[in-house]
Each structure stands twice: as structure tokens, then as C-alpha cells.
Amino acid sequence: MKLKYFFYVVIFLAVFGDWIANEKPFFCIYEGKNYFPIIESPFVKLGWKKWPATFQNGNWLELTFQKKINTLIPYSPETIDRNNLGLKSPFEAQNTKSLWGRHWMGTDRIGRDVLSGWIRGFRMALSIGFLSVLIAGMMGIFLGGMAGYYGNERFKLTIIKAGILLIWLIGAFFWISLGFETQWNSKPIFYWQFIWLILGVISFYLPNWGNKIAIPMDWIISLVIQAIDAIPALFFLLALLPMIKIPGIFDVIILIAFLRWTGIARLVRAEFLRIRDLEYIQSARLLKINNIIICWKHILPNAMGSLWITFAYSFAGAILLEAYLGYLGIGMPSGTISWGSQMQQVRENPSAWWLAVFPGFAIFLSLFCLQKMGEKLEAKAS
């Protein structure tokens, strides 16, 4: 089996999941009028289109239509099917009108369809994995690249500028924290922040008086990486999460990215260290090409080959962390449906095997394919 077809299926399920499993019918005739509820619902949310009041608050399962074409699975992940409350097994007799409305993967304790939640899980896993790897990749490439390219000796500043930079950074930290403290609505603080920014820009363009000293970029960044790596990922995540009072999915994504950038940064650093001493980079430096352009155009494309491998592994790691969080019931906003949160219910109802088998299988499959992809990329690179 080709790996890429699996990814196509996953991406399709993630993007069009709402078109496959939805309590809203695809097309319906209600009180003599035609509706396309699934397509129209975003417009209704924006207020561009109006629906009858029964649609707005109504339970779609209990409405009677003159005619309707359902989606493949006529339940949303959040839909509560009152006829099949309390853990209906997939093989058990279910109280549904026809085979169409059957719960093919059973229901959970409050009567939600497991299959449609399972399909929603693809979107959750994919978006959390993708976005966290994207953010972690940006952080990792930037910081790892700085550490690798400049090393301990190439990042040179005059003593005066280094001092100014240090003071400026402390000040910037102060102003930002003061901004948070006053909820960003104090005018004098805003003026100060603006002045601080201008001062920073001006000091950047100051002439270089006096001797230059090398700032040990590599040492500083490696220290930070070492510090973050010393804490096991899940522990760190659990330590950071309570800082956010009501965590949303995006907070979780950022936190996972914050934990994952170190692995990418270490690899980028090693690659940059290797490539920066190659002859073509040295000649580019002799030609006085801007450092940023050297890094971006000449080093990074060369390092990218091995970077994709870590991206694949980080993706898998992010999916696993998200599943852990969902399973432990910590951090994810309540009511979020993901594979982990579905599996969490098994802890209370150990006899409901279908809540463990299917979501777990999806996690296993995505991890397996990502690992396999990483392995293939590795083989390609070597």
C-alpha cells in the first residue's frame, strides 16, 4: 500500500469531516422551502442568511422534513441521540429508525455517536499536529539557525551596543509585563512602549564605537535547549497548563510547539554548523552577502532534507501528546471531542470496548504512518 493514499484519506476526512458526519441534512425541504443546511450554516452564523427559528435551536434529529437527503452519518460529534443513551455497542440492537441512522461504532454514555467523533478526531489531531509542528519549526529553525550559524564567536557587537541590547531587553520585558498587568488600556504605558521601540531601532543604527565582543549565541541557545529538554514533555506540559485559566485548543498547540522546538533546533544547529564551513558558504561570506540571505537561501535549503525527518517525528509526538492530554482530561477545553477524550470514557466504563478500540486504532495508524514516513525519508537522505 502506498503511504500517500493514506494521507490523502486522512486529509480528506479532516477537511470534509463535517460533510460526512453531520446532524444537519445535506439537502432538505422544510415548510415548502429548499435548504442546504450544511453549506448554509457558516453564512447563518455570520448573519448573511436567515433560517426558520426551529432550525436555530432545534434538535435536527427530531424535526420532520418533507424531504431530506442526509449525510452518510446523520450525527454530529456533539449530537446527543436520546434513543441510544448509555453505551450502545456496535453489535447490539439499537433504537434507530433505519440502517442509515445506525451507530456503526456504538455510542458513548450520553448517546453521542462514536464514529462521527472519530472522524472529528482526524481534524483535531491533524490541526494540532500541523500547527504545532509549524510553530515549533519556525522557532527551531530561527533559534537553531542562530546558534549554528553564529556559533560562539561570530555574533559580534560593540560593547556599548551589547550593553544597550541587554538593558533594552530587560526594559521590553518590563513594559510588556506592565501592559499585561494594566490590561493594555493605560495611555502613558503605551507611550512608553512606543518610545522604547523607537529607542531600540535608533540604537540598532548607532555607529560602532569601540571594540567588538563576541556574544556566545550557541552557548545561550544550547543552555535554553538543555533546560527545556531536561523536563519530560508531558510533565512540562502539565506544569505549564494551569497557568492558563481556561485553556483553548490554540493554547495547547502553542504549548506543544514550545516543547517540541528544541528537537528541531538541535538538528538545525548541527546542520548549520556543518554547512557554514563548506566552501560555497565561505565564498558567499567573502562576497559580503547579507547573513540572513546566506542562511535563508544557501544554508537552509541544504539542511531541509534531514529536517523533514524530524518534522515527521515531531508530528507524531504532537499527536501522541494531544492524545495523552485528552485521555487524562487535563488542558483540553471541556466538550472537545478527540481520540484521547473518547478513550478517556473507557476509564469510567471499562466494558465499553468500542470506545477504546476505534480511537486507539486511529492514533496507532497515524503514528505508524508518520513513523514510516520518517523512516522512508531517512533512507532517502542517507
Place this chain on the structure above:
Amino acid sequence: MLIYLVKRISTLILSLWIISICLFFLQKNVAGDIVMLQSKSRSNGQFYIHPLAAEKVYRAEAVRLNLHRPLFYFSLKARLIPDTFYQIQYPEAFKIQKELLLQSGNWPLVQAYFQSLTNFYNKVDQTENSSLSIFWKEKLQEVAYLSDLPTIKSKLKVPKEMELPFDVECKEINTILSKLSNTTPSFFDWFPIPHWYGLKNQYHEWFINIISGDFGTSTRDGRLVKDKLKEAIPWTLWVNGLAIGLAYLFSFPMGILMALLPKRIWTKWINNLLLGLYAMPAFWIGSLLLVQATLPGDRFSFFSISGWTYLQQNGGFINQPIPFLLQLSLPVFCMTYGLAAYLTGYMQSSFLKVLKEPYILYARTKGISKFRLYFRHVLPNAILPQIVFIAGVIPALITGSVVIEVIFNIPGMGRLLIDSMLSQDWSTVYTFVLLVSCLTALGLILSDILLVLSDPRIRFSATKNEGT
């Protein structure tokens, strides 16, 4: 070599110190009102003290918990905030006074305002006229927790007959209030001014305590964190130790076997199988096993979800080795198979890598026996990276064991962490995270040292890299 070691260890200590600072501030940020929590847990949730009079009680409690000190060695605060501002303990008073201070920018005036309020309250307290005193007490308690000056003024506008006995105090408060509403912080009042507090601060105390082995008490049930850890650590060690041991025991022969087998199509499938095993999340298999264990019938009669307390009380491994190991078998299996699969693949690839080395070719041309070749020349070199790998595995294993412990209800460190989190026992959580990260860092450095000691080539390049 020595220089490399010293450098490595000093950066490690530095990074652990940074971690400890981060965790300390996280704890302070997250924990909320520790005094209230403590008092609640000591008095069974019945904690009510009168506002205005509350400050004294609260302060005494805070002093007992050493919370009356500054947070850190130094602070950076706007000029209008005095350097002794942290001394205000009562959170509501702190909030109101800070709001008033940020509005007016005049600390002596704010202090004078609260002083006059307290004086007023004390005077009201001494009067005999009960209706008057009740009226004013309620009024003052209401006003004391307001920060909006116009509303305070409107609240203090009372009928003449009520105001008359306390004429002087009312006038004083009103003059201070009008002064307060006339002043605003100047532009330069917002400039940051550093303050140095010295060693008598909360962080220093916490850090010294942890270094000297005193991990404090849990804010939830008042037990020593040390005792909690002492109970939990053996379980985690048992599970992780058995998992690592079994995984190595399985993966060494399997890896060698796989490396020596001729390449056929089915070896590829075995590789895929190993990858699949590795990708199977342990908590999935764990919950499936749990489903099996709790189904009716005697499938896993040796395992019971509540069997841990029994083992704990009856002396664990020493007194009852067989029930103990049987009880551990399911969680250990969950943690072992993935690691074993990974290590097998790793062993195989490193064995094959060593086989391609020129010195192996040389040994072959010498005509030594295959057995001798594999076990004298290849194996020691192939095992080396595996041994070093163990330290890198430990953090991932600890992470995995958290979920496994939660699933199988093992009273180990992972479940302690999750339970403490869910019951908001932050002092345990953060002390615990710090300890685990110390252990992990030590493991990482140990693996580095092992690697450097065992391989002269790495030793040379490590010193060289550090030198430039």
C-alpha cells in the same frame, strides 16, 4: 576530558537553576491564595474572617508560611510602586491599594487614606450606640473594597444625624479623597526602577529547602511531600526498571538474530511489525487490557485494579513476590513492548553498521570463526550505543508511565502528579517536576559521560569542539 566534564556539568547546573526559577514563578502564578487554601484545609473548609479585621489574622498566617518576604532577589517595578509594596498580604487589600496607587500615583496619600479608614473603624467600634456603629461598620466595610473614587464619595454621603458624631473623621477622609482624585501619576512615574532585596526572599528559601532535602508540605492535606514521594517512587522504579530490563533482555538477541538472518521479503515485514509495535500507543493497549481484565470471566484473575493497596500493606515484593510480579505484569507489558520493538530495530541497524566496518573485513580475512567474529568483534561495538541510549529513553519512559499508572491505578509518581494537579496541590506538583527534571538531566549527562569514556574518538572530538 576533564575540561569537557567540568563545562558540561556547570552548564547542567546552570540550566537546572534556570528551571527551578521558572518552576518557582509558575507555581506562584498558578497557586492562587496559599494562605486561604491552607487555612481551609486545616479548618475543614470553614474559613471566614471579617474583612478589615481579617488582615491581621491573614498576616499572621502568611508570616507562618513565610509568604511575607519578597519573591525574588530583586524586582523591577514602576517608580510609583514603593519597594515595600509586597508587604501587603491580604489579597483584596493588595488589589484595592494597587488600583488606587495606579490611579493616583501617590503612595503616602493611599496609605493615609487606608490609615484614616482604619482609625475611623476603630473609633466606630468603641461607641456604645449600637445602631450607629452597625450602620458605619457596614458602610466602611463596603467602602474599604472599592477602588473607584466617585463611587466611594457617593457611598460616604450619609444623612446628617449619622455623620455628626464622627464629624472629624468624615472630613479627614473626604479631604484625602479629594486629594487622591486630583493627583495622577506623572509620565516618569512609570519608569522601571530596580530594587535589591537580598537573600531573605521566598525563592531563596524554597531553593535552599529543596537542596537540603526539605520539600515542604502539601497544601491540600498537610502531609510532607517527602513522605508522599517516598511512597510513590518505588512503584515507578519497579515499573520502569522492569520495563527497561525486559526490553533489553528481549531486544538484544532479537536484534542480533534479525541482523544475521538473510534478507528476504519477510524480514521486511518483521521490520514493519516492529515499527507497528513501536507506534502502538501504550495507553491504548493498556486500556484494552483493562477492558479485558474487567470483563466477566477469569481472564486476568491475577490482576485486580485495587490490588495495589493490599500489596502496599503486606510488604510488596519481599513478602509476596509472585502476586506482586503478577500484579505488575500488565503495566510492565504495556511499557515494554514498544521500547523492545524500538531497541530491536536499533540493535539490528547498529549491528549491521558495525559489520560494514573495515576492521571486520580485516578480521574476516584473518579467517576467524563466525562465532568469534560476531561475539568478540561486532557485539561489543554494537552494544555500546544501546547502553548509552538508555539515558535518552528515561524521559520518554517516565512520560509514558504517567498514563500507564493512571490507567492501572498504580500509586506511583505519575498518578501522584495527576492527582495533585486535579486537587490543585501545586507545591507537590512543582517540587515533583523539578525533581524529575533533575533526575532526567543527571541521566542525560551520565549517558554523555559513558559515551565519552567508552569511545576515544568521541572523547577527542568533544574536547576539540569545546576548545574552539
